[in-house]
Amino acid sequence: MRALNFAKRNFKEIMRDPLSIIFALILPLFLLFIFQQFDIPGEAYKLENFTPGIIVFGFSFLTLFTATLVSKDRESALLSRLGVSPMRGSDYVLGYLLAVLPMALMQNILFFAAALLLGLDFSAGILLCAALSLPISLLFIGLGILVGSCVGERASSGVGSIAVQLVAFTGGLYFDASMMGGFFATLCKILPFSGTVDILRGALAQNANGLLIPALTVLIYTAAILTAAVMLFTKRMRS
Amino acid sequence: MSAIKTEGLTKRYGEKKAVDGLDLTVEKGEIFSLLGTNGAGKTTTVKMLSTLIGKTAGKAEIFGLDTEKDRQKIRQLINISPQETAIAQNLTVRENLEFMAGAYGIKNPAKKIEELTEKFGLSPVLEQKGKTLSGGWQRKLSIAIALINEPKLLFLDEPTLGLDVIARKELWSVIEAMRGEVTVILTTHYMEEAEKLSDRVAVMSSGKLRAMGTPQEIIKQSGKDNFEDAFVSLATGGEF
Numbered sequence: 001m002r003a004l005n006f007a008k009r010n011f012k013e014i015m016r017d018p019l020s021i022i023f024a025l026i027l028p029l030f031l032l033f034i035f036q037q038f039d040i041p042g043e044a045y046k047l048e049n050f051t052p053g054i055i056v057f058g059f060s061f062l063t064l065f066t067a068t069l070v071s072k073d074r075e076s077a078l079l080s081r082l083g084v085s086p087m088r089g090s091d092y093v094l095g096y097l098l099a100v101l102p103m104a105l106m107q108n109i110l111f112f113a114a115a116l117l118l119g120l121d122f123s124a125g126i127l128l129c130a131a132l133s134l135p136i137s138l139l140f141i142g143l144g145i146l147v148g149s150c151v152g153e154r155a156s157s158g159v160g161s162i163a164v165q166l167v168a169f170t171g172g173l174y175f176d177a178s179m180m181g182g183f184f185a186t187l188c189k190i191l192p193f194s195g196t197v198d199i200l201r202g203a204l205a206q207n208a209n210g211l212l213i214p215a216l217t218v219l220i221y222t223a224a225i226l227t228a229a230v231m232l233f234t235k236r237m238r239s
Numbered sequence: 240m241s242a243i244k245t246e247g248l249t250k251r252y253g254e255k256k257a258v259d260g261l262d263l264t265v266e267k268g269e270i271f272s273l274l275g276t277n278g279a280g281k282t283t284t285v286k287m288l289s290t291l292i293g294k295t296a297g298k299a300e301i302f303g304l305d306t307e308k309d310r311q312k313i314r315q316l317i318n319i320s321p322q323e324t325a326i327a328q329n330l331t332v333r334e335n336l337e338f339m340a341g342a343y344g345i346k347n348p349a350k351k352i353e354e355l356t357e358k359f360g361l362s363p364v365l366e367q368k369g370k371t372l373s374g375g376w377q378r379k380l381s382i383a384i385a386l387i388n389e390p391k392l393l394f395l396d397e398p399t400l401g402l403d404v405i406a407r408k409e410l411w412s413v414i415e416a417m418r419g420e421v422t423v424i425l426t427t428h429y430m431e432e433a434e435k436l437s438d439r440v441a442v443m444s445s446g447k448l449r450a451m452g453t454p455q456e457i458i459k460q461s462g463k464d465n466f467e468d469a470f471v472s473l474a475t476g477g478e479f
């Protein structure tokens with residue numbers, strides 16, 4: 001109940017900040033439209049592959065503004081006040097997660113509506129992809145909480161921007177990572193972002209082949225990041 | 240049972256002792272001021288007593304409960320209005336009150352909010368966002384929020400800092416009205432404020448308690464003519 005109360009406040013804070021909406025909703029939508037205006041060769045740019053990529057790219061902005069919100073809260077006296085309330089560390093983290101999840105849902109609705117307008121065939125895969133993307137978004141929101149717990153308000157937007165770039169370049173959104181080889185391909189394998197894109201592409205195509213490893217990777221990363229976020233946030237509140 | 244009892248309360252950051260062996264007793268219903276220059280250890284003391292940070296050594300009890308072991312129980316009994324104005328800037332005054340009522344799980348929030356709105360005269364700004372309020376309104380709201388759970392012990396960390404004289408006097412009357420009902424721990428740099436409002440004061444410097452008593456006792460103890468001079472003398476070890 002306390003987590004829900006905190007989520008309500010966070011949601012209002014997010015919705016009253018137009019920059020969050022521009023970055024998380026409008027920018028990825030713009031990219032989806034622009035890239036479909038050119039006949040760019042490559043599998044990644046086909047609408048059925050690019051749309052899941054854009055969803056994950058949109059999620060990276062959730063990391064950015066969750067990090068900003070958390071770090072801003074941490075530096076404000078508001079959290080000192082809440083620190084003496086009966087709220088626990090898990091209430092805060094759950095409160096941030098629940099506040100940002102509706103944004104992930106909005107992104108799905110908007111991006112798939114746009115993709116349908118651009119020519120994507122309607123299928124049950126769209127619903128499956130949207131449903132799977134919500135738990136995946138927890139990885140990105142959790143990462144934002146972790147970043148926001150580690151660094152101050154000024155640094156959080158910088159670190160958040162690095163996360164956006166990492167997702168864009170290692171997620172396989174624009175090109176297949178295996179094309180690059182060497183260190184870059186290894187980095188893509190180590191990080192969970194290409195896995196998230198693979199899972200959503202598989203869901204849209206209703207094809208689960210080869211998704212076990214990406215699913216396990218994403219699951220382990222999400223669990224580890226959320227656990228670290230709760231621990232670090234609680235520690236920061238007490239320091 | 241006292242509202243606050245500390246014995247040898249100490250907080251160390253590395254080699255530096257922010258609070259050094261503080262022995263303090265505050266009785267129920269008192270308005271008690273913690274005075275000291277910047278870095279004297281007042282805010283650290285408030286943070287330890289309000290369970291925000293842990294202690295390094297010593298003992299601290301709030302209504303007989305240990306600040307480390309019984310943290311969750313203590314949090315039901317206390318509240319704080321921190322040094323900076325602690326309100327959600329993008330929420331309206333009403334939403335701020337609703338939010339904090341939710342954080343404390345208040346059973347009938349609407350009634351409590353109505354009561355606080357009336358007590359603090361918040362009606363004219365009830366639908367205004369926090370960031371659009373003047374400093375005086377923000378402070379009033381901050382203290383109103385701190386009373387949302389009907390605390391038995393309230394920490395007010397420099398509540399009138401930066402306020403104009405009228406807003407300050409308004410807040411004084413709010414604090415005065417709490418006397419006897421709520422135990423108030425006040426930190427302030429304004430000696431006039433401490434002298435007027437406090438039943439007793441404690442003077443701290445370099446993390447240590449230098450003197451404690453009623454404002455009149457403090458004046459007598461220092462051998463000075465007025466409270467401000469008495470404070471300066473005690474806080475500087477008689478240097479001024």
